[in-house]
Amino acid sequence: MKPIIEIDHVSRIFGGRIVAVDDVRLDIAEGEFITLLGPSGCGKTTLLRMLAGFELPDRGAIRLDGQDVTHLPPYRRDVNMVFQDYALFPHLTIARNVAFGLERLRLERADITRKVDETLQLVGLADKADRMPHQLSGGQRQRVALARAIIRRPRVLLLDEPLSALDANLREAMQVELKHLHRKLGLTFVMVTHDQTEALVMSDRIVVMHNGRVAQAGTPSELYDRPASTYVANFVGTSNLLKGVVSDVSKSAITVDHAGFKFECPPLRSVAPGQHVIVGIRPEKLQITGLVNGVAPPANALDCEVEERHFHGNSIRLRCRLSSGEPLLCDQQLGTTGALKAAPAKGERIRLAADADSLALFTEDDRA
Template identity: 50%
Template sequence: MSHEGQGGAAPSVSLRGVTKRFGDFTAVRDMDLDVPRGQFFTMLGPSGCGKTTTLRMIAGFEEPSEGTVLLDGEDVTGLPAFRRPTNTVFQSYALFPHLSVERNVAFGLERRRVSKDEVRRRVGEELERVGLAREAKRKPRQLSGGQQQRVALARALVNRPAVLLLDEPLGALDLKLRKQLQIELKRIQQDVGITFIYVTHDQEEALTMSDFIAVMNRGVVEQLDGPEEIYERPSTTFVAGFIGVSNLMPGEVVSTGTGTAELRLDAGPTVRTGAAGATVGERAHAVVRPEKLQLHATNGTGPDGHPSVDGQVESSLYLGTATQVIVRLPDDTHMTVLVPNTDEEARRRLPAAGHGARLTWSTENIHMVRDLAAGAVHDDEGIKA
């Protein structure tokens, strides 16, 4: 079954008003989502945010309590898993322990009555792709974790599904192997051009591999964007806090302009931030990434005219390529600053623990984020493929 030939009009996967309840618990809440074709799409969030449930509804293992699931524009709600052109790489691989590697990989093709010669050829090719041709006759238990992971990938990919679903597939592997397989997975995805929907709670993994990331929290998508936008311009407090190191300064909106707002920080100063749709009087947070902050001693050497906030250095940690400084603001907010260790002289001049410090930033690097309940987040949802 080939899906490459179909026109690019419909998204690969669409969810329309999908809700999933387990008893009293709502795992996924009224979700609208479009996954563009041929992209590496990641659902990122803490455990219990509904990402795996969403994946399972796309695969056909769970049925939505409400709403519809569309694959290539076709309504597949209620179709059993074996009728859907999706394949899954399971968290613990779920390889058939009684079948050899090649019989595992051949399982899907055999169920679809592909001729024996073709099964043999495609299984061989796929094992070649993942570098396991020599292990074809082995049983899964004779393979290492990384090899099992590759078999699981081959077993799914050999069917050339319209969508490949991956449920934290690297979760059980050690860090080094994870990094290696992240790169490999990304390469394979670009190689085969199949839509990948990848579920993970690891934000670094998501940022490295994805074309698009849907950050989920409590059953809803809080932001759907490219990795850069997610990192540089988080749109909610949750996203800002979940991705990267959170430098969230609470405050109150005092005035709004076009695309900007002024926020009076609890730490003292009033700062101008990039923002959309804020209302005066609303509580919000200003966020600046640690590497976008400059740190100065407060003995008057800080550049004037830049927005700034003063505090006290709490600790300083040498990380090799950079020095991480934690600064406590008057309202007890802790700010992390990452100072690159490019200039040994400058590093020595950094204020030590217990000393006053001034943090400055350029206006384009500060953003205002609000809680999802404050609205406006849904503007960002649904990417036009």
């Protein structure tokens, strides 16, 4: 199926030397909820603004429904944008804010009223039509901005950090609302965020950006379970990254030595004995198997000392230290009232183990 958006080797350079977006190639399917994820300065917002028409590429092309829109102004593209600060008109009622775009098209008043009523109903604000923006909560103002953006039913809805101004509880509720709205409308959503949890919860596919390039694109589970680089492993979730040397390669496993410990990793990388690599382990994949008892640990097990315990409500994070001096994080779920008391104490030596399938292996080339 032909994608609705084709980003074809697009670059944007500011001042002739600052590369904001560097040769990005990306296709977006119709009806997809895709998120551009990365830290400040990675190029995600610049890329979104080029899709909207607020920035023009220095190289490459952008196509919408097969039409080259690279140099078309925003008003000639069938897209709309929800801004980070909502950009509502403070002197207009909620209904007038939502109707603004249709009024500029000089549609019949009855058609405008009907569409405004339908759209406010869709976002749960039908009873707020006559209010002013300052009379609404942050979450309600966000929904007004969404209503104004979707009333014309654009082919693509662009969202620039849409939930960043909300508090934690409201933000979580709006994540669910946005996902429900996406399903109801069937529009293509392209969102920018630096919040990994937000991206994992809401997206069909995530594009992780780094230094203006696409570091990895995939479903939330693909990025979390099989990150392509140490950068992705640490940006999408948290990972323990331990340096080691390949000691054996077989059809069933790649064996890696790290300071006397041994890992047996899935054979998903092309490596050779003697090669320096990095083993990635998610903190929640480590399980306590008992106290250190003087017996050498088996493969994929690590002996360490607990340095700190941090209570996270439904889990406890153990900050440990290996004999090699490397730090190690381990997350343990707290299923019962007494589980916290039973968790290892500071200074206690413990053994942690992980399943081979939960390990990720990175080469030196995968560190960027």
